[in-house]
Amino acid sequence: MIDYSNIPSTSAEPEASSMIETFRAIGYSIETAIADIIDNSITAGAENIWIDYDWKGSKTTLSILDDGSGMNNEQLIQAMRPGSKNPLDERNRDDLGRFGLGLKTASFSQTRKFSVLSKAADYKPVLWSWDLDYVNLEKAWKLIRYIPNEDQWLKKIESLNNGTCVIWWDLDRLTKDASEDNEAAKSKFLGIMDSVKSHLSMVFHRYMDAGLKIFFRDREIKSWDPFMIGIDGLQTKPETRLERGSIRIKGFVLPHRSKLSAEQYNYGKGPKDSWTAHQGFYVYRNRRLLVAGDWLGLFKREVHYDLCRVQIDLPNNFDGDWQIDIKKSIARPPSIYREQILALAKEIRNQAVEVYRHKGKVLKRKLASDEYFPFWEERARHGKRFYKINRKHPLLNELLSKSDDLKKDIEKVIQFIEETIPVPLITLQESENEKPHGQPFEGIDHNAIKETMQKLFNGFVSSGLSIEKAKARILNTEPYNFYPEYIEFLINE
Ligand SMILES: Nc1ncnc2c1ncn2[C@@H]1O[C@H](COP(=O)(O)OP(=O)(O)O)[C@@H](O)[C@H]1O
Ligand SMILES: [Mg+2]
Structure with missing residues (x-):
């Protein structure tokens, strides 16, 4: 001193x-x-x-x-x-x-x-x-x-x-x-x-x-409940408790639009007038809402998470840890809970996406007889196995059809890819490696998928397919079949 x-x-x-x-x-x-x-x-x-x-x-x-x-x-x-x-x-x-x-x-x-x-x-x-x-x-x-x-x-x-x-x-x-x-x-x-x-x-x-x-x-003033408690079809995850029960986290998957009346759907849009703006965490301090629908920097806002809202309850003695600001409009999870909150949120987000995946799959099943378009096909040549890229795949089909001058060159490059694909190496890795093989586009940006999906959809619709049929065809095309959750958000122009 x-x-x-x-x-x-x-x-x-x-x-x-x-x-x-x-x-x-x-x-x-x-x-x-x-x-x-x-x-x-x-x-x-x-x-x-x-x-x-x-x-x-x-x-x-x-x-x-x-x-x-x-x-x-x-x-x-x-x-x-x-x-x-x-x-x-x-x-x-x-x-x-x-x-x-x-x-x-x-x-x-x-x-x-x-x-x-x-x-x-x-x-x-x-x-x-x-x-x-x-x-x-x-x-x-x-x-x-x-x-x-x-x-x-x-x-x-x-x-x-x-x-x-x-x-x-x-x-x-x-x-x-x-x-x-x-x-x-x-x-x-x-x-x-x-x-x-x-x-x-x-x-x-x-x-x-x-x-x-x-x-x-x-x-x-009437209250607005972001979780629409009591509504039919609401999925509620069991509460998780951290810090000896003083922090409580509870995930909700709200019902799909098709299960809501127009009035209920509008109610869900909340004060920000948008489902997308209202997805995310709702952080409460003593039941008073600080943050209303924000992924707190852990995830991006994406339309296929629209149904996902997560309640976090804090007491009033964690202000410093959670960086509560003077205006009481900001909160950030401290690093010690980050991993746990991340894992929990991922689980709830997956459950929310599942609603759209399920709807996509139902649509696909309804039109099950539609042709399937894989990207790769197995062929036999002189008693040996080969892998070929499917020329009928809609993406490739479109590319080839509009590339008059380059068509021959593209064909050649595709042939080279096909002839040099390292099948023995893949086979060896597949049998010896403990790491599982990822699915197409896993862990990387999905913009390419979303953009080409929309483009294909526009093409199918303008060629005379009904909207439903166009969607089903996309769901029967690799790699879109892995991502039925995006089908819901195709825009019919
Ligand atoms: N509406 C009110 N009724 C009674 N006391 C009040 C009211 N508003 C403010 N106060 C008193 O004034 C103090 C200062 O308020 P404020 O500046 O908002 O700071 P804080 O809420 O962080 O204490 C409060 O702690 C409370 O004692
Ligand atoms: Mg005050």
Whole structure:
């Protein structure tokens, strides 16, 4: 330990206005900002949350009222302080907070001026506001007790025994310089409010399903469940537990489109309006959704995994390990669990792909009499075995048919390939090697398969085959027969 007693020192406090400008640049969206305010309401034990807005151009207000425990004067001042709690402090098990910053950073990300009005049971309501203009003027971390139309806001909270209202009243980023009768600005604002609503329906769906009510302009928001629990045909994998049960992972394979009504299918598209955007992991911290449909850098998003959604539940004391950020919109699995999570996800992803494979196979069986096109064929010549490339294979057939000048050269190269194929070496390896032989295109990029498949399909359809027949023919053609899961995603142009 250094002996500090004789070392010179000087104060270097943060400069208030530049610090606040930094808060403003953390990168919240309005959706994530409002969710962060609601986290505080839930932690304070709220059962009802009312979100309200009043479009008035650049004087628009947005408020979030809750019937949680509320705060007295001292508590409110402490709550308004940036860094009101140490992130290293032990938190109550169901605390959704993290850095002691959310209320301030989330609010400043959207406003230059905001107020918190709060009432603890047996106390009078108290109000304090952050106003960036005042902070600039005073060059100090100072709150003011002021809000335009104070009475109107007081009325909101008076009917509650206890509760808190966060009021954003200078939404410069959203409503900059807009006049009240600017219809374009208004409809943009209303569109944003809609997306806030659907974001909240997803982020807090488990709280809402357990009784929490969130109202948006007095209408209760319905929850959105990414796993569509209870729907017919949903496949649920048994839960896996890590870290002595504190991390829980559960995979779901949602029903295929053909098993859903149009309404259910649309529901599945979720707030992002897309099944593909909603595949992946759903990471929850204390049942609050942090990450909604993302493969966390472990896999790519691909259409044939559309039915796959994986729930990961974390407690609130793993934040550092999982790199939970200030906005609570990012989480990354720590390296010690990476392999396990990867293996689990692969299993669930395979099960999801199996739904499409199965459908492909059924289609193939339905048209079983269709001709089969292998790439290689065995032939006999002078009592000996040879392997030839199948000239009738649709890919080759097409290539040869459109390469007039090169046809002879291509033929020659093919003949050379056929004559030099190292059959004895392959045979030897096959019998002596423990490593199994891979299937075509295993472990490498499948774009070549997908692209040529689509091309063949277009060709078959324009030559007069029905869509079903064209698909069946592709499924009877090597190497596409190994990948029936792609058939579903052929586009009929
Ligand atoms: N709606 C609310 N009701 C009661 N207390 C609140 C509310 N919002 C904020 N607080 C208090 O303010 C503190 C700071 O909130 P915040 O800046 O979001 O940081 P954190 O949530 O990480 O603690 C909270 O820990 C809580 O004590
Ligand atoms: Mg918070």
